[in-house]
Amino acid sequence: MKLVVFDFDGTLVDSRKLIVESNRIVFGEFGLSLPAQEDSFALVGLSLESVLARLAGPDAPIERMVAAYRRVMPQLRADRAFAEVPFDGAGELLRELFEHKGVRLGIATSHVSHTLAPALRQYGWHDYFCTVQTADNALSKPHPGMLLKALGEANVEAADAVMVGDTTFDIEMACAAGIRGIAVSWGYHRPDRLHTAGAIRVVDDMDELRDYLLASLQPAAS
Incomplete structure (x- = not known):
């Protein structure tokens, strides 16, 4: 090898705490129902676009939500309570x-x-x-x-x-x-x-x- x-x-x-908190913030920002934690965790590994299409649905504003995650994630990583x-x-x-x-x-x-x-x-x-x-x-x-x-x-x-x-x-x-x-x-x-x-x-x-x-x-x- x-x-x-x-x-x-x-x-x-x-990264569980980071995933849960970023979902709470972004889904709340767009007025969408928060997905169950087990549903989010089951999709870890896929691209963010693919995950959101499944969790929020194909009619959700996926591109805007991706941009929101890109904004939120560095802020959360700077907080020891949520960082990986x-x-x-x-x-x-x-x-x-x-x-x-x-x-x-x-x-x-x-x-x-x-x-x-x-x-x-x-x-x-x-x-x-x-x-x-x-x-x-x-x-x-x-x-x-x-x-x-x-x-x-x-x-x-x-x-x-x-x-x-x-x-x-x-x-x-x-x-x-x-x-x-x-x-x-x-x-x-x-x-x-x-x-x-x-x-x-x-x-x-x-x-x-x-x-x-x-x-x-x-x-x-x-």
Whole structure:
């Protein structure tokens, strides 16, 4: 294995409070009924436009709502009460993989570039990734475009890469790109759904993920 591509929300960071509060603000701003939390969480991983089309309906002012989210999200991220929180061990795992000479790291997320970059800088993760794929430069998951671009930028074959994610959209994207999909059970979709989507393994904690990935790496160059 030469490339590990991570999802962001639900895999590396817990974004539940941010999602709930941003929905409350934006749906209220447009006078729309607030969607149930479980409905919102079930769609994490899709592009914001796709999520809103399902939650608010196709007749909702989707473009204006997207603009509202783009305005609201940085404000909420600046508030510790609502900002994403890295899952325990996520930073340590990324640092250990980054320091291993035999592997490169990537991200594939439904965030757009200008919202993801500040978060990566905040956590000190910005330099870890050789390829970062976001919803503004590739088609939305589960289309394989993000992963195909990541493979090209990292100069790695699909057989030598894995995708780590928490939703069926991540795993379906991996399968469509010919990449092995590793799922985590602490995110937004249940393990049974992840297995059905094609995950070759579902891990239950960051230590298990670390052990699996490290065991799959080619030896570091001396």
